[in-house]
Amino acid sequence: MTRQTAPQPVGCEIPATTGAYGFGVLGATLDVYRGIRPDLHCSVRRCAGSLPLPGAGTVRRITPTEEPVRVPWVVEAVLKIGVGDSVAARPASDHTSGYVRVVGASIEEVERRMREAQRVHRRARRADRRATDRFSARHHPRLPLPTTGVHGVRRLHPLFAVLAVLLTVAAAPPDRAAPPDRAAAADPTRTPGTPSYSVDLRSDATGAHWRGHERIAFSNASPEPLNEVYLRLWDNFRGGCATPSVRVTDLHVGQGAQDRGLQDGGVQDRGAQGTPGATPDRYEVACTALRVPLPRPLPQAASGTVEFDLTVDVPDGIDRFGRDGAFSFVGNALPVLAVRDGTGWHLDPYSELGESFFGLSSDFAVTLDHPTDLLVPATGTAVDTPGEPGRTVTRIGARNVREFAWAAGPFSRIAGRSAGGVRISVYSVTDITPKDAQAMLDLSLRTIDDHAAHYGPYPYGDLATVLDNRFDFAGMEYPAFVLDRVRPSAVIHELAHQWWYGIVGDDQYRAPWLDESFAEYSMAVAMGDTGEGCTARTPWQSADERLTGPMSYWDTHPDRYVPVIYDRGSCALHELRRLIGPDTMTTLLHDYARAHWYGVSTTADFKAAAQAATSVDLTPFWREHRID
Known part of the structure; x- marks a missing residue:
């Protein structure tokens, strides 16, 4: 979806906690709207009142938009907060907090959504507690398991779900995409087929900025010719066309054995920021799709290539594509081919609530050149070799996967091998305890074999799990790579996604x-x-x-x-x-x-x-x- 300028709120911007005990703030929010809390006064710059506020240290900013600022603490008994203020905190397990803006068409609608969010949250907590207790008794009675929180994957906290729907009320309509290739609309064959991705990227010292080159080889699986292909640049959802996080330049198209540049009908230099030769109408769906016309129609079984220079800048914000301090999470950053079938091209918008991703099984060969003090867990099997002084070159291969994701940072790493032979590595950010990391590794080793017994052997050999309790989702799935909090139910759910979405694919936008x-x-x-x-x-x-x-x-x-x-x-x-x-x-x-x-x-x-x-x-x- 396109990120529009945030509309003015009906009420005011307030700090709010999320997590197992965050709903006291929802009640306070309603009181602000109703005007029945004279002790609570909010503005864009300051909020005064007895509310939980973000964690220990000095407040750097109070955001004027819906962007969250999260820290793993809940502050007690702070009456005022503003830029430059100091706050005192106490630990609170399984909590995060952030500044949010509640926006709605009417006070009544805001209140209704909040009440429903509270009901959903209570039901989910009860269900998670029951399920966790059963699993603990069955599999590892000595392992202390959390008994709060929502089970499952990428479930936005109900407060953020409220924000999503209310912001939608005021959002502008999505960009109008160019008409898809209608010639093949009746052909159900999914194409382009047999995609193969070769990627070479080099990071800066932080691991948040990557530069390099990508080459995609493909064929036309359909009896109908291909006149174009689309690249999905999913992570441009955050900045849109104004400040894209993923930039494609110096683009060339080839067909058959010979690559062809501009001199033979190819396209080149499609920068999203008006670089020479750019064609703005080729970018669609808030710059998350780039149409690439082919030099001539590609018949069935014929092959083609698309290659380009690539820039990836990971933004602030703890998300599947985002940063938590020194740690970068790089999900859905590599441009991948869209799918065409009997309905035409799949050019759906990005969904922050769930997933929009739909891809065919592909092969990836990815080289990541990075500082040696940064680890880069990723989809696939990796081999490290020394690079330039102070740098390491990590070469990663992944076959028959739909996407490729990685992370970069000074992670702690532990690893093990399941009874079925699957190698699992757990990468933890700084505040994950060794005990929690080991518990999640042990759980993963058992679970991967349990799922394999039910649904077929896990085929990839390796799997990387990245743990960060500051994620505002419980977990996020990628092939052979998952992002998780320390939450057993989420880990089990994410590993199930290795079959349901990974091995057995689906259109995650149209049939979630x-x-x-x-x-x-x-x-x-x-x-x-x-x-x-x-x-x-x-x-x-x-x-x-x-x-x-x-x-x-x-x-x-x-x-x-x-x-x-x-x-x-x-x-x-x-x-x-x-x-x-x-x-x-x-x-x-x-x-x-x-x-x-x-x-x-x-x-x-x-x-x-x-x-x-x-x-x-x-x-x-x-x-x-x-x-x-």
């Missing part, structure tokens, strides 16, 4: 349930949760809600995303298990994963496979659970 519901169900199975009574706990609240709804719906109804896609979705799979029998369900998921190994799953595919696995007529089941 195919990976999130399946990963949440797989997590529950691993933790011994049978989902008893889950239907009553997850009622539908609107006739418009569908389990198979796209992110375009959930981005405008963020308070319902987790209850439906995670909770109701996993519940539906539990109910299917009860309907067709546990053995049949186990066989169904194992065989379904095998049938779509490195491929793409669709709702229609899963419905057909489930019906073929049982003599029970599943038509009423699909209708009840709104699986279209």
